[in-house]
Amino acid sequence: MDHLDALESQSIYILREAYKKFKKLAMLWSIGKDSTVLLWLARKAFLGHCPIPLVHIDTSMKIPEMIAFRDKVAQEWNLRLIVGQNTEALAEGMGPDKGRIVCCNSLKTEALQQLMAEQGFTGLILGIRRDEEGTRAKERYFSPRDKNFEWNYKDQPPELWDQFKTDFDENTHIRIHPLLHWTEIDVWRYIKRENIPIVGLYFARNGERYRSLGCWPCTGRVKSNAVTVDEIIEELLHTTVSERSVRAQDQEDTYAMQKLRAKGYM
Numbered sequence: 001m002d003h004l005d006a007l008e009s010q011s012i013y014i015l016r017e018a019y020k021k022f023k024k025l026a027m028l029w030s031i032g033k034d035s036t037v038l039l040w041l042a043r044k045a046f047l048g049h050c051p052i053p054l055v056h057i058d059t060s061m062k063i064p065e066m067i068a069f070r071d072k073v074a075q076e077w078n079l080r081l082i083v084g085q086n087t088e089a090l091a092e093g094m095g096p097d098k099g100r101i102v103c104c105n106s107l108k109t110e111a112l113q114q115l116m117a118e119q120g121f122t123g124l125i126l127g128i129r130r131d132e133e134g135t136r137a138k139e140r141y142f143s144p145r146d147k148n149f150e151w152n153y154k155d156q157p158p159e160l161w162d163q164f165k166t167d168f169d170e171n172t173h174i175r176i177h178p179l180l181h182w183t184e185i186d187v188w189r190y191i192k193r194e195n196i197p198i199v200g201l202y203f204a205r206n207g208e209r210y211r212s213l214g215c216w217p218c219t220g221r222v223k224s225n226a227v228t229v230d231e232i233i234e235e236l237l238h239t240t241v242s243e244r245s246v247r248a249q250d251q252e253d254t255y256a257m258q259k260l261r262a263k264g265y266m
Helices: 003-021 033-045 064-076 087-091 100-119 134-138 184-194 229-238 248-252 256-262
Strands: 025-028 054-057 081-084 123-125 142-145 173-176
Touching (some): 003 033, 003 173, 025 033, 033 184, 087 100
Parallel strands (some): 025 054, 025 123, 054 081
Antiparallel strands (some): 142 173
């Protein structure tokens, strides 16, 4: 078993454990590389079909190419896709001009909370990685939140020797993170090996590309000439720039992500 096989095996094990233990599950699909790899793994885990509903939180500020990719893949793979949106906040003019942390909390966290409550989901599977951002290094594979989705990062269950706590009080909201042990390069090497379709924004155009995808007002591009997956991998082997350096909300406040995630942010 090589490195990618070991990563894949661990992730599939986590997905199957989650599906067995929690009956009202959803999977967050942001349309980025990580959540698309997670979706691919879910299809592998369940014999080519993803039995878990996919949730996409639409802030109305996603790059159009992302939405076109989402709809195309959802149709081709016969996915149950549920789109959530905080329509009330948008009608009141919510946007990054109100403050990026305020905007993220309103259009992402609150929209997610509304959808989860409407659909009765008690658990959410996400494609986050520990290496992506400091706050995520504090996560667990099975991470409990309270009934308001708030996360006490100082009080998380230990996970040793692949022993996971999966029994929680009924009012607990569970976040499951099957990609926690992956790195950015792992993700791209797996995309190459499996030939996973990825939105074209990751590939260079006019000397720039997106390394991380989010809302267009808050996501920048990096200088790059990488137009293939191999070239992206080679570029990442030599870069000293962090993956989320182009996400404006991360730069607004030293502890912005920790504050957002403590309130239930993805």
